[in-house]
Amino acid sequence: MNILLLGSGGREHAFAWKIVQSDNCTQLYVAPGNAGTENIAQNVDLSITDFDAIREFILEKTIGLVVVGPEEPLVKGIVDYLLSQPETATIPVVGPSQLGATLEGSKDFSKRFMQRNDIPTAAYETFTADQLDAGLAYLEQQTLPIVLKADGLAAGKGVLICLTLEDAKTSLKEMLLDQKFGAASSKVVIEEFLEGIELSVFVATDGKNYKILPEAKDYKRIGEGDTGLNTGGMGAVSPVIFADEAFMSKVEEKVVKPTVEGLAKENIPYKGFLFIGLMNKDGEPHVIEYNVRMGDPETEAVLPRIESDFLSLLIGIGNGTLATYDLKISPDYAATVVMVSGGYPGSYEKGKIISLPEAVHGAEIFHAGTGRNESGELVNQGGRVIAVTGKGESLQEALSNAFTTVKGINWDQAYYRKDIGMDILNLM
Numbered sequence: 081m082n083i084l085l086l087g088s089g090g091r092e093h094a095f096a097w098k099i100v101q102s103d104n105c106t107q108l109y110v111a112p113g114n115a116g117t118e119n120i121a122q123n124v125d126l127s128i129t130d131f132d133a134i135r136e137f138i139l140e141k142t143i144g145l146v147v148v149g150p151e152e153p154l155v156k157g158i159v160d161y162l163l164s165q166p167e168t169a170t171i172p173v174v175g176p177s178q179l180g181a182t183l184e185g186s187k188d189f190s191k192r193f194m195q196r197n198d199i200p201t202a203a204y205e206t207f208t209a210d211q212l213d214a215g216l217a218y219l220e221q222q223t224l225p226i227v228l229k230a231d232g233l234a235a236g237k238g239v240l241i242c243l244t245l246e247d248a249k250t251s252l253k254e255m256l257l258d259q260k261f262g263a264a265s266s267k268v269v270i271e272e273f274l275e276g277i278e279l280s281v282f283v284a285t286d287g288k289n290y291k292i293l294p295e296a297k298d299y300k301r302i303g304e305g306d307t308g309l310n311t312g313g314m315g316a317v318s319p320v321i322f323a324d325e326a327f328m329s330k331v332e333e334k335v336v337k338p339t340v341e342g343l344a345k346e347n348i349p350y351k352g353f354l355f356i357g358l359m360n361k362d363g364e365p366h367v368i369e370y371n372v373r374m375g376d377p378e379t380e381a382v383l384p385r386i387e388s389d390f391l392s393l394l395i396g397i398g399n400g401t402l403a404t405y406d407l408k409i410s411p412d413y414a415a416t417v418v419m420v421s422g423g424y425p426g427s428y429e430k431g432k433i434i435s436l437p438e439a440v441h442g443a444e445i446f447h448a449g450t451g452r453n454e455s456g457e458l459v460n461q462g463g464r465v466i467a468v469t470g471k472g473e474s475l476q477e478a479l480s481n482a483f484t485t486v487k488g489i490n491w492d493q494a495y496y497r498k499d500i501g502m503d504i505l506n507l508m
Contacts, residue, residue, distance in 0.1 A: 082106050082109070082141055082143050083099060083105060083109065083145045083146075084110075084111065084134075084141070084143045084145070084146050085109070085110045086110075086146070086147065086149055087111075087149025088114050089448045089449070089464070090380050090447065090467040091373075091374055091375070091376035091377075091380070092110060092117065092150075093448070094379045094380045094384075094446050094467075095149060095374075095383070096108060096113075096117045096120055096121045097444065098383045099391050099394070100121060102392065104389070107121075107122065108120070108121040109124050109143070111124040111128065111134070111137070112125055112127070112128070114448065114449070114451065114461075115450040115451055116447025124137065128148075128150065128152065129156055131153075134158070135162065135167070135168055139168070145171070145172055145173075145395060145398055146172070146175075147173075147394055148174060148175035148373070149374075151184050151233065154176060154180075154372055154373065155372075156178070159175050159177050159181075160177055160178045172395070172397075172398025173351070173398060174352050174353075175352040176348075176349065176350040177349035179348050180352070180372060181372045184371045184373075185232060185233060186231050186232060187206075187231045187232075187369065188231050190370050191204050191269060193342060193346075196342065197342035199342070200365060201366055201368075202227070202271045202272040202368070203271070204270060204271040205270055207256070207268055209266065215270065216249055218270060219270065220245065222270070224242070224245065224248075224273075225241050225243045226241075226242050226248050226271070226272070226273055227239065227240070227241055227242075227270070227271040228248065228252060228255060228268055229270075229271060230264040230265035230267075230268060231264065231265065231267035231269060232261075232265070232266070233264055237309075237310050238264050239310065252268060256268055274361055274366055275359075275361060276360050277360045279320045279322075279323055279358055279360060280295060280296050280297065280355060280356070280358070281323075281335070281355075282295070282296070282353060282375070282382055283336055283339075283354040284353055284354075284393060284396075284397055285340050285343075285351070286351050286396060286400045286401065287344060287349060288340075288400065288402075290336060290402070291407045292331075292332060292336060293382055294318045294381075294386070295318060295328070296316045296318040296320065296378040297318075297320045297504065298314075298315065298378050299316065299500055302314065302420075302424070302497075304497050304498060310425070311424065312376065312425075312463070313375070314377075314417075314418045314420070314496070314497045315500030316375075316377045316378045316381040316415075316500075317475065317479075318378070318381040318414050321507060321508060322360060323360070326363075327360060327363060330365055331356075331358065331365045335356060335367055351397050351398060351400070353372070353373055353374045353397075354372065355372070355374060355375045355378070357370075357371070376448075377416045378416075380414075380467045381415065384469055384471055385409055385414050386410075388405070388407055412473055413471065413472055413474060413477070413478040414470070415472075415479045415481075415501050416467050416482065416500075417467070417482045417483060417497070417500050418448075418464050418496060418497075419464075419467070419489060419496045420464050421462070421463055421495075422493025422494065422495050424463035424495070425463060428463060428493070429493065430462075431453060431459050432460045433457050433458065433459055433491060433492075434450065434458045434459060434460060434465070434489065436458070436489055440488075441481065441484075442471055442472060442477070442485075443469060443481045443482055444469045445466060445468055445485065446466065448464045448466060448467055449463060449464055450465060459491075466489060470482030470484075470485065475508070479500070479501045479505075
């Protein structure tokens with residue numbers, strides 16, 4: 081089978097790494113890919129939102145399966161587009177419909193979906209610019225801290241936790257009136273702050289059946305001790321020790337089942353991944369948000385723990401045959417440390433030459449924001465540049481393998497957090 085994978089980040093490199101291990105993979109194309117995917121697949125110079133060009137490529141290369149990595153093409157309706165074209169209508173695509181992708185594309189839509197389907201989540205109200213006075217009055221009635229969320233896509237940065245009423249009011253004005261997050265904050269969801277321990281649960285579904293993949297905990301903030309600005313993710317660990325069998329059983333019954341059943345009941349076509357951000361509040365799961373694809377960098381910690389054929393999982397999603405897939409998960413730990421460009425998530429310099437270690441033991445190096453300069457040397461091209469995943473029978477061993485490998489990777493102004501996974505270790 082020839083496969084087309086859309087995306088260029090660490091998530092897509094991890095997908096590619098796992099897909100090419102399958103005997104069912106004839107040729108993998110990654111559009112546009114990065115300097116890591118070029119070593120195991122064929123990179124293609126295609127924009128992930130140029131649907132016409134993607135359709136032409138699918139026909140030219142006799143693609144048998146399309147896998148959509150990031151959220152943007154899903155929210156813009158790539159699945160609906162390919163289904164609407166006679167030549168591509170029968171080719172399975174891993175990714176939800178545009179309506180399904182609205183679970184991530186609109187925070188308000190997802191909160192209303194949760195309410196309709198009795199899925200536990202924080203109390204909330206949504207406001208637009210012409211409802212600013214009502215929003216400010218609503219804030220005065222809430223308990224602090226309070227959470228403000230841009231309704232639309234904001235590259236993982238559209239969520240503010242406000243500690244004071246003054247800060248909350250100022251932030252609401254900046255989001256609604258000054259478009260702090262662009263069009264994404266034309267609506268703002270004001271949400272109750274949930275106290276607890278956060279984790280991510282990943283679900284593969286073909287619209288009827290589902291498989292719960294390994295859970296993970298990620299680290300969003302740039303600074304150690306979870307300080308500083310939010311980022312796309314600085315690291316992740318899997319499994320998560322506080323997500324024991326009893327808790328995960330609650331997650332399945334109270335969150336996963338009603339979500340998948342709700343999608344079917346409301347006629348929302350969904351064949352893809354669901355990333356459920358959860359808060360463990362006194363042993364009870366509460367949904368913080370849905371994402372309609374795998375997380376990054378959680379994917380780099382989750383996929384190394386899947387022992388069964390990953391391409392068969394993708395085919396099961398696309399063909400609606402997931403019920404027959406036998407998911408096998410390793411008991412080992414995986415710990416991912418993300419290396420970023422100095423200055424990220426603010427401005428940073430690109431084109432810094434990266435040196436990689438000649439030999440790596442007990443770890444995988446996944447490229448994210450990497451490319452080649454005119455001389456063919458490996459350079460940084462993005463904020464999050466490389467994700468290193470260590471594996472081990474214990475979390476300590478996995479972290480040790482990850483950090484040992486990280487220390488062998490160098491470029492000018494490279495930065496990474498040295499405390500990934502330490503909070504979990506302290507609970508053990």
